[in-house]
Amino acid sequence: xxxxxxxxxxxxxxxxxxxxxxxxxxxxxxxxxxxxxxxxxxxxxxxxxxxxxxxxxxxxxxxxxxxxxxxxxxxxxxxxxxxxxxxxxxxxxxxxxxxxxxxxxxxxxxxxxxxxxxxxxxxxxxxxxxxxxxxxxxxxxxxxxxxxxxxxxxxxxxxxxxxxxxxxxxxxxxxxxxxxxxxxxxxxxxxxxxxxxxxxxxxxxxxxxxxxxxxxxxxxxxxxxxxxxxxxxxxxxxxxxxxxxxxxxxxxxxxxxxxxxxxxxxxxxxxxxxxxxxxxxxxxxxxxxxxxxxxxxxxxxxxxxxxxxxxxxxxxxxxxxxxxxxxxxxxxxxxxxxxxxxxxxxxxxxxxxxxxxxxxxxxxxxxxxxxxxxxxxxxxxxxxxxxxxxxxxxxxxxxxxxxxxxxxxxxxxxxxxxxxxxxxxxxxxxxxxxxxxxxxxxxxxxxxxxxxxxxxxxxxxxxxxxxxxxxxxxxxxxxxxxxxxxxxxxxxxxxxxxxxxxxxxx
Numbered sequence: 097x098x099x100x101x102x103x104x105x106x107x108x109x110x111x112x113x114x115x116x117x118x119x120x121x122x123x124x125x126x127x128x129x130x131x132x133x134x135x136x137x138x139x140x141x142x143x144x145x146x147x148x149x150x151x152x153x154x155x156x157x158x159x160x161x162x163x164x165x166x167x168x169x170x171x172x173x174x175x176x177x178x179x180x181x182x183x184x185x186x187x188x189x190x191x192x193x194x195x196x197x198x199x200x201x202x203x204x205x206x207x208x209x210x211x212x213x214x215x216x217x218x219x220x221x222x223x224x225x226x227x228x229x230x231x232x233x234x235x236x237x238x239x240x241x242x243x244x245x246x247x248x249x250x251x252x253x254x255x256x257x258x259x260x261x262x263x264x265x266x267x268x269x270x271x272x273x274x275x276x277x278x279x280x281x282x283x284x285x286x287x288x289x290x291x292x293x294x295x296x297x298x299x300x301x302x303x304x305x306x307x308x309x310x311x312x313x314x315x316x317x318x319x320x321x322x323x324x325x326x327x328x329x330x331x332x333x334x335x336x337x338x339x340x341x342x343x344x345x346x347x348x349x350x351x352x353x354x355x356x357x358x359x360x361x362x363x364x365x366x367x368x369x370x371x372x373x374x375x376x377x378x379x380x381x382x383x384x385x386x387x388x389x390x391x392x393x394x395x396x397x398x399x400x401x402x403x404x405x406x407x408x409x410x411x412x413x414x415x416x417x418x419x420x421x422x423x424x425x426x427x428x429x430x431x432x433x434x435x436x437x438x439x440x441x442x443x444x445x446x447x448x449x450x451x452x453x454x455x456x457x458x459x460x461x462x463x464x465x466x467x468x469x470x471x472x473x474x475x476x477x478x479x480x481x482x483x484x485x486x487x488x489x490x491x492x493x494x495x496x497x498x499x500x501x502x503x504x505x506x507x508x509x510x511x512x513x514x515x516x517x518x519x520x521x522x523x524x525x526x527x528x529x530x531x532x533x534x535x536x537x538x539x540x541x542x543x544x545x546x547x548x549x550x551x552x553x554x555x556x557x558x559x560x561x562x563x564x565x566x567x568x569x570x571x572x573x574x575x576x577x578x579x580x581x582x583x584x585x586x587x588x589x590x591x592x593x594x595x596x597x598x599x600x601x602x
Contacts, residue, residue: 145244146181152211152237153183159233160226162197162213167237169201169209197222199234203242211237249397256401259291260408264415281312284373284383284409289314292369292385292394292402296321299373301381306332308340308382321364336370340382345403346370349393351386367393371406375414383409435490438483446483450476478518481558485519500526501534508541509559523563529574533592537561537576540590544578547588557585567591 149167156165164184182189197213211234216222222230266283281299289297296315300308308330313322330337336346336356348354351368362368366389373380383406387394394402450473457469488502502525509519529537541559557580565575571593579587 145240148240148244149181149237150183152233152240153181156211156213156230156233157183159229160197160213160222161216162222162226163215164213166212167201167209168212169241170207197227197230199227199230201234201237201241203238208238208241252397253401256291256405259287260405263287263405263409264412280413282314284413285312286314288383288385288402288405288409291405292398293387294385295388295391296365296384296386298384298386299381300330300384307334307337311381317364340370340372341379343372343374343377343379345372345399345406347394347399350389352389365389366391369394369399369402371403373406373410373413375407375410380410380413382406431490435487438487438490443480443483446476446480450480478558481520482518488519488521501529501537502526504534504538505541505559505561508538509545518558520558520560521563522560522565525561525563528563528594533574533594536592537574537590540576541578544576544588544590547578547585563594565591567593 149169153165153167156162162184165182166189167181169180196215199211199213200207201209201211211230213222213226213230216226263283266280266287281301285297285299287297289295295317296313298310298314299312301311303309315322330340334356339346346356346369348357348368349366351357351362351365354362354368365386367387369383369385371383371385373383383402385394385402453469453473453476457466457473460466460469485506488506502521505521505525506519545557557578560575560577562575562577565573567573567575573591573593576590577587578589579585
């Protein structure tokens with residue numbers, strides 16, 4: 097921070113030490129020193145900057161006999177006039193152009209403003225004693241300024257720290273799903289915008305074709321701007337992206353006029369921070385915090401705090417991902433355990449029961465008994481097949497991952513068969529069938545289910561996808577068969593050569 101005290105300078109000792117360092121006036125003791133001591137005490141105990149500086153200006157007029165006094169301060173970054181306090185001047189007037197006395201307001205040798213005095217009431221010139229008093233008062237103004245800025249910086253830091261902590265708490269509250277992941281990014285955008293007092297906060301993540309795209313936004317602008325933001329992205333060749341990928345923040349005082357900006361959204365914004373979301377040396381994305389054109393620029397402190405906030409938000413996002421991965425892993429472990437139990441226990445017992453029934457059927461003397469046992473065996477076979485289908489479903493990947501052909505076939509059959517598909521896969525379906533053939537197979541499956549009477553299908557309609565089939569011309573191929581075991585509907589068959597797209601259809 098500019099105009100800041102060094103750690104070795106206790107704030108409470110500065111007024112006394114400053115006054116001791118100031119050279120005594122050549123004319124000897126200065127009249128008004130008792131009053132000066134009172135004013136210094138009042139200024140030093142006042143935590144309101146404007147009120148403290150008003151006391152300085154008033155004391156300058158009272159102690160030196162000046163007709164007018166003004167305290168002009170630089171802004172936080174040390175450029176331009178940030179505050180103007182006057183005494184004896186009309187409110188809002190500029191510092192006197194022909195001031196008779198000007199004293200810089202400094203803290204540790206850095207100029208933070210100026211104390212102006214104009215025209216003594218008796219028409220005399222300002223003497224050495226007046227200059228000495230003015231220098232002491234300027235030191236008091238510097239102390240008041242420094243104290244105010246330190247208090248403001250402390251409050252600002254505390255607000256950003258509390259905001260970052262609230263983001264971490266919010267992100268870890270309900271992790272686990274894709275919707276919660278989107279919510280986590282929105283929380284980062286909203287909290288960042290509020291802390292930065294910006295018009296828009298947005299989170300950008302890597303785009304599938306390179307560059308970065310907006311995935312979450314919080315803005316006070318119109319819904320049209322929000323919609324436009326989700327269509328915008330930073331192209332791979334952008335110098336802004338190169339800087340972000342290197343883990344470096346990008347700052348601009350006028351993003352609309354910045355030649356590095358290539359987004360059409362930049363026309364809305366002035367001061368902007370693009371902060372990398374970086375954790376463990378890896379750049380996950382970026383946080384954009386944008387103020388409107390004409391708004392005050394981001395101070396050095398705000399840039400530092402914003403960068404720290406983005407780094408902590410990136411850590412929180414990493415924690416959310418790991419938490420979600422742990423939950424997903426726990427689900428997969430449970431599914432694997434259930435699948436193993438179904439295969440090793442249930443299917444084996446059903447198979448053993450089927451063997452006993454088959455033995456009994458062969459020994460049965462009465463035809464009706466043999467027929468009844470045969471139907472029971474068929475039911476067991478169908479049940480075993482359904483359990484195997486359930487095992488396959490349990491072994492599918494996460495719902496947010498692109499589904500394989502097995503999963504899509506199961507979903508299509510399940511939707512048509514009322515959630516009770518009897519689906520059998522022969523051979524490595526996902527490995528041997530390409531995407532185009534897979535789409536044709538799904539379309540054929542839909543037509544086949546319609547042809548055999550969906551949605552009023554018998555409960556035991558079976559679907560078989562066989563990738564080990566041999567086509568009539570001798571080529572290896574994939575065969576889809578849809579049939580009803582009771583023979584109430586003729587079976588429907590669809591075939592395609594593996595790696596090709598010609599052959600008989602339904």
